[in-house]
Amino acid sequence: MQVEAWNSVAQQINFNLEVDQLSFRQHVAFDSPILDYGCGYGRVCKVLLEQGYNNIIGIDTSPEMIKRGNKINPELSLIESNDTKTKFLNNQFGTIILCAVLTCVPELEKKEKIIAEIKRILKPGGILHLVEFCCDSDKTFKSNFGITMHHQKPNELINILKSFQKMKCEIFETETMNGQKAKAMSYFGRLK
Numbered sequence: 415m416q417v418e419a420w421n422s423v424a425q426q427i428n429f430n431l432e433v434d435q436l437s438f439r440q441h442v443a444f445d446s447p448i449l450d451y452g453c454g455y456g457r458v459c460k461v462l463l464e465q466g467y468n469n470i471i472g473i474d475t476s477p478e479m480i481k482r483g484n485k486i487n488p489e490l491s492l493i494e495s496n497d498t499k500t501k502f503l504n505n506q507f508g509t510i511i512l513c514a515v516l517t518c519v520p521e522l523e524k525k526e527k528i529i530a531e532i533k534r535i536l537k538p539g540g541i542l543h544l545v546e547f548c549c550d551s552d553k554t555f556k557s558n559f560g561i562t563m564h565h566q567k568p569n570e571l572i573n574i575l576k577s578f579q580k581m582k583c584e585i586f587e588t589e590t591m592n593g594q595k596a597k598a599m600s601y602f603g604r605l606k
């Protein structure tokens with residue numbers, strides 16, 4: 415089970431994929447209600463809080479990730495969440511961040527369920543900022559901490575985002591947590 419695997423590494427793992435802070439500031443107001451979906455130990459929430467965003471919630475399916483985040487950054491609002499159905503209201507958020515989450519969900523059906531839930535809780539016209547590893551040819555592999563990863567082709571990622579109006583999309587060079595060269599996609603889209 416992926417949740418157990420995340421729990422088992424939650425105290426020592428450090429995530430590295432960067433959100434596009436500059437574009438985020440251009441598109442997202444400081445008081446926008448923001449959800450970091452799959453927040454881990456709250457790394458991205460913390461960066462945004464330090465920039466002046468004051469209405470951020472992070473959710474994650476791994477209770478141990480949430481425990482670590484709440485311990486090291488008690489000022490953040492991080493909560494444990496169910497797999498594909500959250501407790502939030504329809505249209506509750508103005509902005510949702512998905513950073514390195516779909517990468518860890520190999521099944522297309524499950525990825526689509528996550529996107530469907532995001533569509534439910536994001537306001538019409540709300541912004542999705544997605545940052546995910548990608549690859550020229552589809553790649554599924556087991557990471558050295560035992561979690562199955564899926565690096566998808568950029569056009570396949572775009573395909574599951576068809577309910578969003580693309581605002582910005584860039585492919586950039588980066589590294590995996592193991593220091594392997596990799597590509598990632600940074601995407602901003604507005605819910606149609």
Ligand SMILES: C[S@@+](CC[C@H](N)C(=O)[O-])C[C@H]1O[C@@H](n2cnc3c(N)ncnc32)[C@H](O)[C@@H]1O
Nearest residue numbers: 420429452453454457474475476497513514515
């Ligand atoms: C690679 S980590 C990225 C964490 C964080 N977004 C960051 O970039 O620092 C992926 C996280 O997604 C969480 N996750 C996986 N599937 C999820 C789901 N369906 N709902 C919420 N969180 C999920 C995992 O528990 C893990 O903490």
